[in-house]
Amino acid sequence: MSEVPSLEKTPGMLANYVEITKPRLSIVVVFSSIAGYFLGAETYDWLTIVLLCIGGYFLVGSSNVFNQIIERDRDALMKRTMxxxxxxxxxxxxxxxxxxxxxxxxxxxxxxxxxWPTAFFGALSIVLYAAVYTPLKTRTPLCVFVGAFPGAIPYMLGWVAASGSFGIEPGTLFMLQFFWQFPHFWAIGWMLESDYKAGGFKMLPTGAADKGTAVQIVLYTIWTIAVSLIPAFGVTGSLYMTLWSAALVLLLGLWFLYYSIKLFRERTNAVARKLMLVSVSYITLIQIIYVVDKFIR
Incomplete structure (x- = not known):
């Protein structure tokens, strides 16, 4: 009896190369850069926007490629990445x-x-992600702290692209995305705990999906909410937010905090997954509110 040919097709070479750039993640990162650009620009240059989109995608994509090269043997041990x-x-x-x-x-x-400042911060993000964060993932839970630096650069990178300099405004955007990454990545680490352990990665602050990790998730969520409201107090230069927008930002923060506390109480993978999805929606909506607020006031 002859075998029935498999209908499953191996991805083409182009699809493979696109896959290792992690296109969905890269597009989300580029979106944050564009949001930062619209916040910082007084006039809008479409050539700059195109360069920021393509250049930003290439930088994030290359970081993902280097990450997968370095972790190729460990990726083979995990169901999610094998x-x-x-x-x-x-x-x-x-x-x-x-x-x-x-x-x-x-x-x-x-x-x-x-x-040149945009190029400098872009290059710095690659070095920090590939040469520092990636090797630390198998050595210490502090890898998330280190990885939060390159992860926070894209949002402020857009402002630097618009202004040509670094100041309190892009610093605030950096700080917002910096603190946000802790509950976001710890939620991912929580729901993929067994997979990460199989690969030898140390992604959770206490080393386990436990009460201590849940407490830190709640604390970093609170700090993220606090930073998100700073522009409403008029202390961040030209980065300003009206009280109406601040109210929306606060409501989104309370939504984020609700699931952080829910994870602390229930400590289940299902809640961790929900928190991860909420965190992505939260940061995207915050960026949209900041930009819309600039145009309507």
Missing amino acids: NRPIPTGRIAVNHAWVFGLTMALTGVYLLYLIN
Whole structure:
């Protein structure tokens, strides 16, 4: 009896290369950069926006490529990542290095065409993510703290692209996204605890999905909410928010906090997943509110 041919198709080479850039994550990061640009720009230059989109995607994509090269053996041990192109051999490691380096250099150059501070912070984000955060993931839970720095750069990067300098305004945007990442990534670490342990990663602050981790998630959520409201007090230069928008931001923060507290009380993977999804919606809506507020006041 002859075998029935499998109908499952292996992704094409182009699809494999797109996959290792983690396109959904990269697009979300680029969105935050564009939000930062619209917040910081007095007049809008479409060439700058295009350079920021393409250059930003290349930088985030290259960081993801380097991350997957370094972690390829550990990715093969985890259900969530074992079918990625590099651990399965669909993309050779040396080819991935060439691809990642090409993307990184191209991305930095495109951001340099905007201004040198944008290129500097973009390059810094790659170095911190690939050369510092990624190796620390198997050594210490402090990796999340380190990883929060490159993760917070894109939002402020847009403002720097618009203004050409770093100040209190992009610093505030950086701080907001910095604190937000802790409850977000710890929620992911919570629901994928067994998978991360299989790969040898130390992603949770106490080393386990326990009460101590849940307490820290609640605390960092509170700090995120506090930072999100700072622009309403008129102490962040030209980054300002009206009281009506501040009220919406506070409501979103309480929604975020509700699920953080719910995780503290119930400590289940289902709630951790819900918190992760809420956190993504929260930061996206906050960025939209900040931008809309600028245009309607």
